[in-house]
Amino acid sequence: MAGNTSIRGSAPPDGRALAPDLARGFMLLFIALANTVWYLWAVPDSGVTVHPAPEGVLDTATQFFTVLAVDMRSYPMFAFLFGYGMVQLARRQQATGASVEETKALLRRRNLWLIVFGFFHALLLWMGDILAAYGLAGLFLGWLFLWRRDLTSLVWGLVLTGLIGLLAVFGLLALPFLAGVSVDDGGFGTGELAANLEETSVVAAALGRISTWPLIVIGQGLFGLAVPAAILFGFWAAHRRFLEEPGRRLKALGWIAAVGVTVGWLGGLPLALQQVGVLGLDPMQAQMLTMPHMLTGLFCGLGYIALISLIAHRIQERGRASMVVSALSATGKRSLSAYLAQSVLCAPILAAWGLGLGAHLTSWSMFLFAIGVWLTTVLASYALERAGRRGPAEVLLRKCAYRRTDRPAVVSPREGAEPGSPREDH
DSSP states (O other): OOSOOOOOBOOOSTTOOHHHHHHHHHHHHHHHHHHHGGGOTTSOBOSSSSSBOOOSHHHHHHHHHHHHHTTTTHHHHHHHHHHHHHHHHHHHHHHTTOOHHHHHHHHHHHHHHHHHHHHHHHHHTOTTOOHHHHHHHHHHHIIIIITSOHHHHHHHHHHHHHHHHHHHHHHHHHGGGGTTOOOOTTSOOHHHHTGGGGOSOHHHHHHHHHHHHHHHHHHHHTSSSHHHHHHHHHHHHHHTTTTTOGGGSHHHHHHHHHHHHHHHHHHHHHHHHHHTTSSOOOHHHHHTTHHHHHHHHHHHHHHHHHHHHHHHHHHHHHTOOOHHHHHHHHHHHTHHHHHHHHHHHHHHHHSTTTTOGGGGOOHHHHHHHHHHHHHHHHHHHHHHHHHTOOOHHHHHHHHHHOSSOOSBOOOOTTOOOOTTSSOOOO
16 A cells, blocks of 8 residues: 555546446346345245245236346346446546555555445344445455456456356256255255344344344355456456447447346246246255356346446437436436435334334335335435535545545546556457
């Protein structure tokens, strides 16, 4: 770490590429849909997914869509954008004269503070925190790959994807041999993870959340494979400015969107059908579907981002954005605040230690509740945008991570990489 870290400020609100912010704003809807399912604590889950057994047509339709298009599809989006943002931040810092060591120090501090934010998020509200997991992954992957050739990130991302693929194939090949095999309930599963939600004691619930937090951080941040792979793909794509300059990558983005979403939805179909009772596999057989679901979820998350990038390019070509686009973009700029706000709006209302409303909802009504929560954060973000104010969590993270703030960096979104920035191999 350099002795004089006169780190420059972050980029100003103007001059930002639309695609990353639009993708983050949309992604937060899927995060809300995926997370709020856990608050159905009064009914047991199905044993394979966290969703309970459907109680009617509306529940069946809701669960089918969520498993097919949302579950294990939103976090790869988040991870990709996280990795993409790390490269953007490094590029902005060096464009304003920061040295490589200063930039590395800033990224380390930022990721360490994300772990701290994640700790308090888990302690106070939500056991499924992802901030600490991505902070840990950012520390590890940033150290190993951020300053290497971008081809290295791509290759290792493909290697991790291949490992998930091998595990998926082994699981599918094992299906015929697992009929009638009982599931061992002695391990750590979704029931143990969600037990804090049905705790009526605030203290006991907090202790339950924080006791499982290290396992989630390490498991999701490093050993989950899909998250590290998506971050590495984000490194590679950011070097090549896929989201800042979608007009130069229209053909590639089109293929990624078409293949990614198609593979993601087809790959999500078996688990979705099992969830709604169509396949009727034994519990152990059904568990073998989770790895293919994770693999195709990685494809789907990347496909969603590519699709949103194409939409952003079309909007920018028109030269004006609707209020809806502006609000989604404003939410994406404040994605950290919006993500934490979801927990503030959900946990005290839905958990048993709060008002306990989760006991009175089913899948379809929780789905609507999640949309309402997301819309609330969108409206709040738009109001902050109109007022010219950053998100409160972004402001706090910036104060913690930046040692000294100079004038905000003004960098053209089409400006090339600066000397000494993370290496590119075009």
